[in-house]
Amino acid sequence: GAVVSQHPSWVICKSGTSVKIECRSLDFQATTMFWYRQFPKQSLMLMATSNEGSKATYEQGVEKDKFLINHASLTLSTLTVTSAHPEDSSFYICSETNSDHNEQFFGPGTRLTVL
């Protein structure tokens, strides 16, 4: 399967700062990548679909001005949490889909803690 990396794996920041999370496809050109958020003991919630070369598609209830997504190349998508607050503390996971759309490959996740 495809290999997806995320950086950083964990980050602690002060309230009000912005944090950028990178999602890289190491062996596959991903035109579409997905960003999920997972709170403790809850399931993954899709935040947005990241499309290479175009604007991301956000799920209902997700603020696009707060969670900035950039998918400038076929191997890199970034999620920037702007003006982070403690309630943004969560596990953020990206994924990519293969060409047949019958499997998604997940990155290892980024744990964000906002103090």
Place this chain on the structure above:
Amino acid sequence: GQNIDQPTEMTATEGAIVQINCTYQTSGFNGLFWYQQHAGEAPTFLSYNVLDGLEEKGRFSSFLSRSKGYSYLLLKELQMKDSASYLCAVYSGGYNKLIFGAGTRLAVHP
């Protein structure tokens, strides 16, 4: 709307068999996935069903009935390392969005 239901928690004994059920109601269906997730880690792929029937892969099997909106994951010869959350997810929508259920936390006891 989108709705995926699975039990919140299950317990089982090492060496036994456990079946985790999942029912779904989604706008569009392009396949159903089962993922395993250990605490603090990303989900790992277990199975994919797009046609009705049983898919067997080692100790794990997955069943799908599209007419009933129903799937189950069957785990045989349970091991302690199988203690994890099991996520049912449906591919739905034009971009093949993966919609996850809340997950079933399985605890395997000696």
